[in-house]
Amino acid sequence: MRTPFWLSSGFRPFFPLGALCIAVSILIWVPLYLGLVVLPTAFSPRDWHIHMLLFGGIGAIIAGFLLTAVANWTSRPSIGGWRLAAVVVVWAAGRAAISVSAGLNPWMVAAIDLAFYALLAALILAELLAAKNNRNIKIVAILILLLLADAAFHVEIAYHGSAQVAWRAGLGLVILLNLIIGGRIIPTFTRNWLTARWDTRLPALFNRLDAAVLVLSAVALIAWAAAPDASLTAVPLALAGGGNFLRMARWRGLATWSEPLLLVLHLAWGAFAAGFWMTAAASLGWVDLAASPHLWTAGAIGLMTIAVMIRATKGHSGLPLKADWGDIAICTLITIGTLARLLMPILPERIATVMGFAALSWAGGYIIYFFKYNRLLLRK
Structure with a gap:
């Protein structure tokens, strides 16, 4: 039976x-x-919002990237067909269970939700072990x-x-994953782009400084969580902000x-670094504690994920890795939405208006991506 495209x-x-x-x-x-x-969920509006974005939407994009990248890491065939279909079904079941959890057993909801990360980790691990690729085992870790952060969220x-601690732990892990992967692809993509233009001043290769900053970032995120x-x-x-x-x-x-399309990856990295500084300021009481993580979530993760999605979609579709006006509009809307969200604490009298504008702008970027690339992704 032929595998659907x-x-x-x-x-x-x-x-x-x-x-x-x-x-x-x-x-x-x-x-x-x-x-x-009102949603028929046992989660508070805040917790539903955090979980659906962090473990649901971002989790799906992480899955899409890793399930594709593991074939490049191992030189083995892509994970597709019924195995990929199983991961998709499990992911969708988890989102549905969370959203209608008010009428369900909480531990059953947790089991359905957690099955996604368990299955994803098992598939990636199996591919790495089969190829004896130990370098990327840390991604599985x-x-x-x-998975454990998601489980703690349910507990x-x-x-x-x-959820008070688990969402910060989950976000910290997503940030760390972005720092690991972004630290590989940004200088590599930049090096390739500059080399193609005969520029001999190339980005520095990964060395002990990069490793030390990565460890420091992990320590900072643990402390913040x-x-x-x-x-x-x-x-x-x-210190982690300065290092990044x-x-x-x-x-x-x-x-x-x-x-x-390449510049936005550097801007996303800058948002990660600035996010460490803004969160440090929040720890000292200088800025709003609830608003500061949005520079990481809406800004850094939002820009990094959309840039990687656009590049991967274009690259696997045989299109040049060059931004068109639609791509620029996507990244601009996400940036505007992030800035608007960060302004909310200083405009309390207009919170509903600013929140609505931020939501429409930020979500608008992802909606444009969905409709712009839907045909290339799903149909041959």
Whole structure:
């Protein structure tokens, strides 16, 4: 039986599903927050919002990227067909279970939801072991930790009525995964682009400095997950921010100004670095504690994921890796939405208006991606 085209590689179903999940979740969140809509979920509006975006939408995009990348890492055939279909079904079942969880057993909901990360980690691990590729085992370790963070999220909901620590742990792991993968692809893509233009001033290769900053970033994220409002937490966060800016300065990002699809990856990295500084400021009480993580989520992760999705979609479709006006509009809307969200704490009298504008802008970027690339992803 012939494998359907949309099940030929992990990014084909999961990129549009992730984009759609993110957009719909954001658009529902505003009326949910304002009390205009009620969902049949056992989660509070805040917890549903966080879980659907972090473990649902971003989780789908992570799955799409890793299920596709593992074939390149191992030189083995792509994970497709019935195995990929199983991961898609399990992912969708988890999103549905969370959204109608009010009428279901909480542990059954948790089991359905957690099956996604368990299956994803098992598939990636099996491919790496079959190819004796030990270098990327750390990616599987992060997936397992994401599974544990998701499990902790459910435990906190069941016993405390709200998730307080698990969402920060989950976000910290997603940030760390982005720093690992972004630290590979950004200088590599930039090096290839500059080499094609006969520029001999190339980005620095990964060395001990990069490894040290990665470890420092992990320490800072652990400290933030455990004690976000402790003044001592600001120290590793500030150092990690500086370290990541230092890594960025070695990658010649300014030289890519003429190619927005590459430049946006550098901007996303800058948002990750600035996110460490803003979160450090929040730990000291200088900025709003609830708003600061949005520079990481809406800004850094939003830009990094959409840029990778666009590049992968174009690359696997035989299109030139060059941004068109639609791609620029997508990244611009996500940037505008992020800035608007960060302005909310200083405009409390207009919170509904600013929130609505931020949601429409940010979700709009993912909606445009969905409709712009839907045919290339799902149909041959």
